[in-house]
Amino acid sequence: MSVLKVGIVGGTGYTGAELLRLIAGHPNAEVAMITSRAEAGVGVDELFPSLRGYTDLKFTVPDVSELAACDVVFFATPHNVAMKMVPELLAANTRIIDLSADFRIRDAKLWSEWYHEEHLCPELLAEAVYGLPEKKADQIKDARLIACPGCYPTSIQLGFLPLIEEKLIDTSRLIASAASGVSGAGRQAKVDNLFTEISDSFKAYGVSGHRHLPEIEQELSEAAGSDVALTFTPHLLPQVRGIHATLFSEIRDPAVGLDELQFLFEKRYADSPFVDVMPLGSTPQTRTVRGGNMCRIALHRPQNRNTVVVLSAIDNLVKGASGQAIQNMNLMFGLEESAGLNGISLLP
Incomplete structure (x- = not known):
């Protein structure tokens, strides 16, 4: 070609x-x-x-x-x-x-x-095709117009999708607490983005309603086959890049073990080159995805109770934006999905 x-x-x-x-x-x-x-x-x-x-x-x-x-x-x-x-x-x-x-x-x-x-x-x-490749690859291949997902929606959907698709959780009370580096606010001169304003500090914003919420609920509802209700609270991290999302949901059947959920996630993303389901007990960090197109996910079930906690980490500018856009381009034009995106994340 x-x-x-x-x-x-x-x-x-x-x-x-x-x-x-x-x-x-x-x-x-x-x-x-x-x-x-x-x-x-x-x-x-x-x-x-x-x-x-x-x-x-x-x-x-x-x-x-x-x-x-x-x-x-x-x-x-x-x-x-x-x-x-x-x-x-x-x-x-x-x-x-x-x-x-x-x-x-x-x-x-x-x-x-x-x-x-x-x-x-x-x-x-x-x-317009919503460009989350792990959910809509077949539609992306034939699309003329791609709506590339937001950064928060990418990290949150990838964490919830396997549980929702298998109808394992109560979708009426999902919770996402997510934090983003300041580059998520764009390259603009604003007092709130100054180094002296964000350094050594951590805050929530958009608590009463964030613009990414409707696209998340739209896509998760489509996966569920019914309306999904999500409480989403974003936070600002005192760093340049990265999103870390902590996702909470209640499992419908307490008999389903954490090892079964781990197998479900590994199977769901087995053919997804940019989703890394980490071993049980892991805690993904934003620094392990910096500059790369990878989403790292880990599962937990605190005290073996009914709450499933999914941790999801991405680079907001790559998998949360430009890298995912190129992943979409690769699919649209019949290229290798990972073409141009195989760079290893920067560490430290």
Whole structure:
């Protein structure tokens, strides 16, 4: 197969930088153009010196007619940007992988409730495939439009899915307590993101409702075949990268042992190259997934009571965003699912 021509819209943020880093080592893809209105004319390696020697591209103003010449376009943009350009790109037979939230929620009214504006192309919501490869690989392969999952939703869904699919837990009272590094807030100047504000501190936020909640409930409900109710509390970690999710659920049949649950998870993810079900008693750490596309999962059942605790750790910028987007691209174009994503996580 010829090398894929990739376009990136919104290349100056952290997810855009990660797309550049990962595609630079991809054997079957190359970035043909990268856009930024604010940095138009600036060399990519000027803004990201780590990419010196890997690209000679300059940022350009986004132009749909030029982007349409690409095989696939990634949107690494805030919400409400992709939906303004996607219809025209699809009409030109360009495939789309959107890392924003524009197409994750299939109900346009619900999307508007959480994002406080009208969706501009609700007719595409039913077509968009939610890009969690471990759940929807077959649909991803034939998709024109991928809605790449959020970072919290990725770590939480991978931890709950085997239990929900086998109807082993009470889905009316799921709990997820998850913490993310500050890069999850994006590359923007905000007081709350300053080093002196986050260092040596730990806090919850979005407790009354976080925008990732509806997509998590949507996808878990689909897996369950009925409505799922999740209490989700995110936290801010005083570190750059990583998400650690602690997931709580009540098992329906107390006779089901922890070893049986371990076998279930190992079987469920046996063919998933980027899910590592760790041995019983393990506690995954964010530093063991930093820079890689792996999700590490471990199971616990404290005091052998009815509460199952699943621990899930990912890099929010890789498996939680750009790495997962490339995993989707690989599936869309019939490439090896792990192409360009085999790098080992950084430790220490």
